[in-house]
Amino acid sequence: MNSALTKPFWDGAQQGRLVIQFDTKSGLPQFYPRPVSLASGSEDMAWREVSPDGRIAAATSLSGPDPGVLAMVELDAGVRLLSRILGDPTSARPGARVRLTWLPRADGPPMFAFVVL
Amino acid sequence: MRNILQHREVAIAAYAELPRVRRGSATAIELAGRLYSEVKRTLPLASSDIDGMAVTVALSEAANPFWSNALADSLGLSLRWLQLTDLGGCSPLANVARAAMAILTGQCETVLCLAVDAPSMGNPSHQGGYKEEFAQPTGYAGPVSSFGLIGSAYDQLHGYPHDGLARLAVAQRQGALLNPLTPPELRTPLREADYLQSRIVAHPLRLLDCVMQCDGGSALIVTAADRARGWRVERPVFPIAYAELTNDRPAEAMPDITRTGFAVVGPEVLAKAGLDCAQIGAFHPYDDFLIAVALQLEDFGFCPRGMSGRFLQTTDIAPSGSFTINPGGGQVSGGQPGLAGGSVNLVEAIRQLRNEAGARQMPHPGPALVTGIGCIQYLRNWGTSNAMVMSQ
Numbered sequence A: 001m002n003s004a005l006t007k008p009f010w011d012g013a014q015q016g017r018l019v020i021q022f023d024t025k026s027g028l029p030q031f032y033p034r035p036v037s038l039a040s041g042s043e044d045m046a047w048r049e050v051s052p053d054g055r056i057a058a059a060t061s062l063s064g065p066d067p068g069v070l071a072m073v074e075l076d077a078g079v080r081l082l083s084r085i086l087g088d089p090t091s092a093r094p095g096a097r098v099r100l101t102w103l104p105r106a107d108g109p110p111m112f113a114f115v116v117l
Numbered sequence B: 001m002r003n004i005l006q007h008r009e010v011a012i013a014a015y016a017e018l019p020r021v022r023r024g025s026a027t028a029i030e031l032a033g034r035l036y037s038e039v040k041r042t043l044p045l046a047s048s049d050i051d052g053m054a055v056t057v058a059l060s061e062a063a064n065p066f067w068s069n070a071l072a073d074s075l076g077l078s079l080r081w082l083q084l085t086d087l088g089g090c091s092p093l094a095n096v097a098r099a100a101m102a103i104l105t106g107q108c109e110t111v112l113c114l115a116v117d118a119p120s121m122g123n124p125s126h127q128g129g130y131k132e133e134f135a136q137p138t139g140y141a142g143p144v145s146s147f148g149l150i151g152s153a154y155d156q157l158h159g160y161p162h163d164g165l166a167r168l169a170v171a172q173r174q175g176a177l178l179n180p181l182t183p184p185e186l187r188t189p190l191r192e193a194d195y196l197q198s199r200i201v202a203h204p205l206r207l208l209d210c211v212m213q214c215d216g217g218s219a220l221i222v223t224a225a226d227r228a229r230g231w232r233v234e235r236p237v238f239p240i241a242y243a244e245l246t247n248d249r250p251a252e253a254m255p256d257i258t259r260t261g262f263a264v265v266g267p268e269v270l271a272k273a274g275l276d277c278a279q280i281g282a283f284h285p286y287d288d289f290l291i292a293v294a295l296q297l298e299d300f301g302f303c304p305r306g307m308s309g310r311f312l313q314t315t316d317i318a319p320s321g322s323f324t325i326n327p328g329g330g331q332v333s334g335g336q337p338g339l340a341g342g343s344v345n346l347v348e349a350i351r352q353l354r355n356e357a358g359a360r361q362m363p364h365p366g367p368a369l370v371t372g373i374g375c376i377q378y379l380r381n382w383g384t385s386n387a388m389v390m391s392q
Helices: A007-014 B028-041 B067-075 B088-104 B129-138 B143-158 B162-177 B192-197 B225-230 B262-273 B290-300 B308-314 B342-353
Strands: A019-023 A045-049 A053-062 A068-075 A080-086 A097-105 A108-116 B010-017 B052-056 B081-085 B110-117 B200-202 B216-224 B238-246 B282-284 B368-376 B382-391
Touching: A007 A019, A007 A045, A007 A108, A053 A080, A053 A108, A053 B143, A053 B200, A068 A097, A068 B143, A080 A097, A080 B129, A108 B129, B010 B028, B010 B088, B010 B225, B010 B238, B010 B342, B028 B067, B028 B110, B028 B216, B052 B067, B052 B088, B067 B081, B081 B088, B088 B110, B088 B216, B088 B238, B088 B342, B088 B368, B088 B382, B143 B200, B143 B290, B162 B192, B162 B290, B162 B308, B216 B225, B216 B342, B238 B262, B262 B290, B262 B368, B262 B382, B282 B342, B290 B308, B290 B368, B342 B368, B342 B382
Parallel strands: A080 A108, B052 B081, B052 B110, B282 B368
Antiparallel strands: A019 A045, A053 A068, A053 A097, A068 A080, A097 A108, B010 B216, B110 B216, B238 B382, B368 B382
């Protein structure tokens, strides 16, 4: 499922590092990985490790077989990630500070989730 | 920006729409056949008069890379111009605009605009990309999760407008009860308390914030106004302005997700029509989720940002009211026929403008403002916003 485009992200995940794309000239970060920089439209991009810390900007609930909290997390690095929030759902509120953690998967590289700090 | 529709040279000459059914037994091709035969019956029209067709993607046929051609072949049409539009809920409205462009530039003369889908017969669609890699592993449940996050963002800024949306849910249901095309599952009266007590499906969204998917569709005949007159069409409907935007501020990494493409499309389509909000006779906003209607009211400027809840509570929005919203029930109370969903409110606008809406007929249905919402983006709102003003 993972292509050459997203390989640096998943390689980072294997090492427990959060690695995202940056526009080389402007230094603007972006997520999810795109084939070009959203800032410039060029392929001139670099991958860099960023802090796993951020805050919940919006949160909703998942019903169904695997209930939980799904959130829009704003990383301190300046991008947003769609992620599940682990732990007590009552503390997974907008505004809460969170940190990324990696969850092993049987069928691929680790997937990220966040825990409330 | 130029408005190619301002001279009323293109008309919607006829329409047909199917009853919406939750579990159908007909394929999208069969539905297309019924619609084509019905829409043709209303005009002195031979098959050879139709030389253009614009169709929408169907979930139930999403594995077919030759869908528009399959439809043309099934219906026995010989076409100079054939268009498949994949703008999701924007597609039916976009196809009227594209048909007008094709007619005005001489590509063809008469266009069949067809929107059909039968998702209950199967849905082989597969989006891949970020959805597969970065959304599905989180438990993301599709549009309901995205609108849950939009609702949460709105809740933090202004408070989720539960009471206003309850009123909207009730008003749309009143229209749906007067609409013979409403599926049986939605033919029950609704009180505000029913909305407010329905179960949470994606906080802060409740079950009655959301559409029910169904099978159905519509067909329109779009042609040059002169030709419609020649056919003695009694009540042609004229598209008089159109605007469309895919991606609002894509370079911003963390935009306000409660601001949508309608902040651009709304003022643009009204300016093209030479109208302001107060002059709109009926509002037919795309309603996959009720909060989407609230965001559109604000982005168009019907009310200030954050005030849509109060607007919905203090305005008579019922089918008989002073500012009617989705008089036929919309999709939330009328069902969403898959990717043909954008045609539900479009056809209701046409029906109202032709004074053919029966028990829910509005006294002043024009000018009508119809919108579409298409595709869901990663942690934003929707990909495409479009809007059309139509008049008698």
